[in-house]
């Protein structure tokens with residue numbers, strides 16, 4: 001605010017992003033799939049991709065041998081994106097509607113936007 005500067009900080013580590021930023025936009029294949037204020041991600045994120053990223057954040061008390069849930073499925077080519085949800089091929093909640101129709105980014109609560117048919 002003092003210098004009137006805006007920074008854009010890009011990373012896959014959502015824990016770090018949450019610490020560094022005031023606003024968090026989660027992108028998948030060039031699409032913003034969730035947008036919310038920092039400090040709300042761990043408790044309030046809704047999009048399956050955001051949840052998968054949060055599940056990949058290493059905890060300080062991580063124990064060797066503790067199970068890590070990998071994100072399964074194929075990533076579509078960014079040059080030939082499918083017509084529906086860009087995350088459909090990797091989402092465990094995917095339906096035929098998701099495959100056919102791309103979800104719009106919608107405000108699900110004040111300052112919190114999600115692009116997912118589960119929250120239409």
Ligand code: SF4
Nearest residue numbers: 085088091098116117
């Ligand atoms: S729109 Fe469907 S495929 Fe896409 S993230 Fe939501 S539930 Fe999964």
